[in-house]
Amino acid sequence: MRYLLLADIHSNSDALEAVLLDALKRNYEQTIFLGDAVGYGADAAGVLKQLEALKPRSIVGNHDLMLLEMAQGKNIKAETPVGMSLRLNLSQLLPSQIGFIQTWVEQASVRLDGAPVTFIHGSPRDPREYVDSVSTARAIFKTWTGKLAFVGHSHLSGVFACLENNTDVTIFHALTENENRMPMPPRGRWIINPGSVGQPRDGNPKASYGVFDTSTKVLEVYRVGYDIAAAQKKIRAAGLPEALAARLDIGR
Numbered sequence: 001m002r003y004l005l006l007a008d009i010h011s012n013s014d015a016l017e018a019v020l021l022d023a024l025k026r027n028y029e030q031t032i033f034l035g036d037a038v039g040y041g042a043d044a045a046g047v048l049k050q051l052e053a054l055k056p057r058s059i060v061g062n063h064d065l066m067l068l069e070m071a072q073g074k075n076i077k078a079e080t081p082v083g084m085s086l087r088l089n090l091s092q093l094l095p096s097q098i099g100f101i102q103t104w105v106e107q108a109s110v111r112l113d114g115a116p117v118t119f120i121h122g123s124p125r126d127p128r129e130y131v132d133s134v135s136t137a138r139a140i141f142k143t144w145t146g147k148l149a150f151v152g153h154s155h156l157s158g159v160f161a162c163l164e165n166n167t168d169v170t171i172f173h174a175l176t177e178n179e180n181r182m183p184m185p186p187r188g189r190w191i192i193n194p195g196s197v198g199q200p201r202d203g204n205p206k207a208s209y210g211v212f213d214t215s216t217k218v219l220e221v222y223r224v225g226y227d228i229a230a231a232q233k234k235i236r237a238a239g240l241p242e243a244l245a246a247r248l249d250i251g252r
Helices: 013-026 044-054 062-071 081-092 095-102 134-143 228-237 242-250
Strands: 002-006 030-033 107-112 115-120 148-150 158-163 166-174 181-183 188-193 207-213 218-224
Touching (some): 030 044, 044 081, 044 095, 062 081, 062 095, 081 242, 134 158, 134 166, 134 188
Antiparallel strands (some): 181 218
């Protein structure tokens, strides 16, 4: 099985469109969405329309959950950039699109070589935890018994890895445009983040996505240029904070 891995689109339909066009070359068989379709950006409806057409296996992210809470009348971070963008996003979505988000699950799994593979937004032990440092990953590996997990949330593409019987030696391997391919060792344990489609934070503004092949156990991460100016224009036209537009240029 070849999985297309998407995470953290954040209402950036221009980035998602470019990613899906590029992904046509990768011969993927199933799409896994790792959460956060909404928030920050200004075109939630466009993102949901594209996601619905993909029929992905979808994990709910923290921004998706906040939007659902807002739909229930809760005043979520009202005057912050997060709250402002979510209010805009909620106003853009059809009831059927909100219903689509409500079907997303907190965690899913498949089996690979007899062992479970975890799909979750944050970390294998907490859907809201950021796996953004070697020390955090090491602590997770010590308490989580799984071998392979796919996460989003941090917006950083790469792999935290350790050996099955030695969690003390935990490393992070960033995947870049020049070094985008990594095979999984037979006795390795991995936490994989394919990076953010709509708001990368590793200094590269290009949209990021991944492909994992279960037969070869190889991960590939791809970066795709997109019309950043178009995404920024939507944010500014909607009256959202300028920082949400400006950060797209610098990948932070």
